[in-house]
Amino acid sequence: xxxxxxxxxxxxxxxxxxxxxxxxxxxxxxxxxxxxxxxxxxxxxxxxxxxxxxxxxxxxxxxxxxxxxxxxxxxxxxxxxxxxxxxxxxxxxxxxxxxxxxxxxxxxxxxxxxxxxxxxxxxxxxxxxxxxxxxxxxxxxxxxxxxxxxxxxxxxxxxxxxxxxxxxxxxxxxxxxxxxxxxxxxxxxxxxxxxxxxxxxxxxxxxxxxxxxxxxxxxxxxxxxxxxxxxxxxxxxxxxxxxxxxxxxxxxxxxxxxxxxxxxxxxxxxxxxxxxxxxxxxxxxxxxxxxxxxxxxxxxxxxxxxxxxxxxxxxxxxxxxxxxxxxxxxxxxxxxxxxxxxxxxxxxxxxxxxxxx
Amino acid sequence: xxxxxxxxxxxxxxxxxxxxxxxxxxxxxxxxxxxxxxxxxxxxxxxxxxxxxxxxxxxxxxxxxxxxxxxxxxxxxxxxxxxxxxxxxxxxxxxxxxxxxxxxxxxxxxxxxxxxxxxxxxxxxxxxxxxxxxxxxxxxxxxxxxxxxxxxxxxxxxxxxxxxxxxxxxxxxxxxxxxxxxxxxxxxxxxxxxxxxxxxxxxxxxxxxxxxxxxxxxxxxxxxxxxxxxxxxxxxxxxxxxxxxxxxxxxxxxxxxxxxxxxxxxxxxxxxxxxxxxxxxxxxxxxxxxxxxxxxxxxxxxxxxxxxxxxxxxxxxxxxxxxxxxxxxxxxxxxxxxxxxxxxxxxxxxxxxxxxx
Numbered sequence: 001x002x003x004x005x006x007x008x009x010x011x012x013x014x015x016x017x018x019x020x021x022x023x024x025x026x027x028x029x030x031x032x033x034x035x036x037x038x039x040x041x042x043x044x045x046x047x048x049x050x051x052x053x054x055x056x057x058x059x060x061x062x063x064x065x066x067x068x069x070x071x072x073x074x075x076x077x078x079x080x081x082x083x084x085x086x087x088x089x090x091x092x093x094x095x096x097x098x099x100x101x102x103x104x105x106x107x108x109x110x111x112x113x114x115x116x117x118x119x120x121x122x123x124x125x126x127x128x129x130x131x132x133x134x135x136x137x138x139x140x141x142x143x144x145x146x147x148x149x150x151x152x153x154x155x156x157x158x159x160x161x162x163x164x165x166x167x168x169x170x171x172x173x174x175x176x177x178x179x180x181x182x183x184x185x186x187x188x189x190x191x192x193x194x195x196x197x198x199x200x201x202x203x204x205x206x207x208x209x210x211x212x213x214x215x216x217x218x219x220x221x222x223x224x225x226x227x228x229x230x231x232x233x234x235x236x237x238x239x240x241x242x243x244x245x246x247x248x249x250x251x252x253x254x255x256x257x258x259x260x261x262x263x264x265x266x267x268x269x270x271x272x273x274x275x276x277x278x279x280x281x282x283x284x285x286x287x288x289x290x291x292x293x294x295x296x297x298x299x300x301x302x303x304x305x306x307x308x309x310x311x312x313x314x315x316x317x318x319x320x321x322x323x324x325x326x327x328x329x330x331x332x333x334x335x336x337x338x339x340x341x342x343x344x345x346x347x348x349x350x351x352x353x354x355x356x357x
Numbered sequence: 358x359x360x361x362x363x364x365x366x367x368x369x370x371x372x373x374x375x376x377x378x379x380x381x382x383x384x385x386x387x388x389x390x391x392x393x394x395x396x397x398x399x400x401x402x403x404x405x406x407x408x409x410x411x412x413x414x415x416x417x418x419x420x421x422x423x424x425x426x427x428x429x430x431x432x433x434x435x436x437x438x439x440x441x442x443x444x445x446x447x448x449x450x451x452x453x454x455x456x457x458x459x460x461x462x463x464x465x466x467x468x469x470x471x472x473x474x475x476x477x478x479x480x481x482x483x484x485x486x487x488x489x490x491x492x493x494x495x496x497x498x499x500x501x502x503x504x505x506x507x508x509x510x511x512x513x514x515x516x517x518x519x520x521x522x523x524x525x526x527x528x529x530x531x532x533x534x535x536x537x538x539x540x541x542x543x544x545x546x547x548x549x550x551x552x553x554x555x556x557x558x559x560x561x562x563x564x565x566x567x568x569x570x571x572x573x574x575x576x577x578x579x580x581x582x583x584x585x586x587x588x589x590x591x592x593x594x595x596x597x598x599x600x601x602x603x604x605x606x607x608x609x610x611x612x613x614x615x616x617x618x619x620x621x622x623x624x625x626x627x628x629x630x631x632x633x634x635x636x637x638x639x640x641x642x643x644x645x646x647x648x649x650x651x652x653x654x655x656x657x658x659x660x661x662x663x664x665x666x667x668x669x670x671x672x673x674x675x676x677x678x679x680x681x682x683x684x685x686x687x688x689x690x691x692x693x694x695x696x697x698x699x700x701x702x703x704x705x706x707x708x709x710x711x712x713x714x
Contacts, residue, residue, distance in 0.1 A: 202451035208438040209445040210465030222456045
């Protein structure tokens with residue numbers, strides 16, 4: 001069944017890529033006009049306020065309020081050590097996945113930058129496909145081979161040394177972390193790649209001519225400029241993993257509960273008051289990055305107000321990539337052209353091919 | 358074999374795959390000289406610059422700086438850019454966005470004790486007139502200001518040679534002239550040897566003590582700007598520095614007989630096909646007399662260019678009747694008007710005879 005589902009998924013992916021064709025996007029002007037603002041009156045005003053607030057009220061405030069009420073009235077369910085264990089499990093898994101995801105994303109981004117070739121491009125594309133696979137399908141797809149490896153390993157070890165190490169891959173955090181990476185690597189890769197694209201080849205050359213070795217350039221030029229993007233990528237992956245349910249249910253080690261799985265268990269038993277605590281915890285952790293992200297996105301959007309300082313603008317640009325958070329593999333991250341006061345374009349683009357002359 | 362010159366490229370060649378980008382080129386820059394590499398895009402000039410800086414590995418040939426070999430393809434020598442003491446300025450300026458202007462300029466000064474570093478950075482900024490912006494960030498600067506900071510950053514470590522890659526192309530046309538002058542003043546007052554790449558012939562003639570004109574990886578001609586302008590080696594060189602008129606001519610007994618008179622054609626064989634290349638300013642006008650040997654034309658269009666007027670003429674008699682010529686005259690008083698019939702003769706200075714390749 002999982003295989004059938006996968007076939008559909010891949011078919012749709014291919015269809016989407018084919019329909020996009022060889023388009024790429026380029027801004028035709030170098031200046032952006034600020035977005036026009038309209039002052040609404042009367043019924044329009046009331047309607048707009050009502051319409052815009054409805055999703056937030058129904059989707060957030062109402063359920064949030066109920067959950068908070070339940071949680072506050074039933075503190076015995078979550079003011080205890082078991083809850084802390086849940087938090088520790090969730091956070092450590094999310095943290096581990098986030099760190100590894102960003103490291104892998106950096107490897108991929110640098111591979112594309114330093115050794116651009118069709119092979120590299122295809123490898124990155126394939127690595128980015130996982131986001132489209134549903135969690136449960138992914139879990140099975142990971143479980144089967146890992147379990148097979150474990151069985152083979154155990155059989156061989158028993159034959160050679162007479163010991164059975166147990167389920168090293170499928171029974172530990174290895175399988176579930178692997179599944180998280182397959183699923184969420186794309187998000188962090190896009191952010192990291194965009195962030196790396198801010199660093200032009202001429203900046204590299206300039207740093208080299210000013211006395212820095214390639215390693216020193218990485219540390220003194222690349223990392224500071226990319227810092228915002230790397231943190232963003234880690235945060236994105238962290239939140240995604242924290243909320244992830246289907247794959248976690250299947251692949252988690254024995255007796256290893258996370259906030260998400262616990263909430264699911266309790267809710268499916270209709271123990272809603274007990275479920276309020278962990279589910280609120282997930283919501284709270286998930287909210288902070290959403291607030292930061294949406295403010296940065298609004299600031300970085302053409303026509304939005306820009307904050308002061310190079311660092312926030314950089315972070316805002318990095319974060320704007322999450323506009324396309326559900327990307328397609330090898331989505332062309334188009335050149336972002338911002339103009340400075342002189343009206344002279346200062347391009348920050350991800351494409352740095354071999355120069356012409 | 359020692360070369361006291363700041364830079365010497367000895368029979369340097371470079372391929373990009375199957376494309377020979379640089380073909381056995383010999384270039385030198387003397388102490389304190391400003392030398393321009395001029396040519397259309399794709400001629401290999403930027404590749405030569407990158408090879409000089411050490412940003413690309415030399416495939417064939419040798420490069421010396423101040424008498425010391427820095428690249429040698431035969432002996433596998435390649436001094437990395439961070440050890441070559443070159444200053445680089447790029448078209449996009451490549452200022453580090455995460456550092457202030459002062460920190461950018463001080464970036465290359467790691468060899469100095471920190472007390473001296475600040476003083477030297479301020480000195481370099483003062484030289485380009487940007488001392489007031491010590492604490493500003495690059496994104497807050499206009500294009501012209503960024504260019505000046507980039508120049509200060511390259512000059513601060515007192516490099517052995519300065520390499521400029523189309524440093525003015527990223528600027529508004531209006532600003533370009535002023536910034537060119539300012540930059541040339543800074544270069545001359547610091548007495549630093551400079552190799553500059555440009556595609557703009559006017560820029561090269563203004564700034565350079567010597568020009569190397571390149572096409573398709575080869576040096577077509579080198580010398581003082583007046584040499585290239587007044588004594589071009591071939592039609593390509595002649596046509597690169599100005600719009601030119603091009604008429605066929607035939608050689609007989611070492612000269613070419615044209616409707617405008619007889620011109621010497623040394624070194625060309627009898628009966629060989631040749632071109633008569635005429636600069637627009639070499640066309641002189643006089644009133645029609647009855648003389649049938651005069652070349653006559655009708656003025657089809659007059660365009661006002663400020664300091665000059667540009668006329669489009671059509672020849673009305675002789676071998677080339679019906680052909681168009683472009684002429685330029687200083688000022689706009691006393692100029693033939695549209696529809697006038699005029700007689701033409703040529704000043705020897707701007708007329709050349711070349712064999713057709």
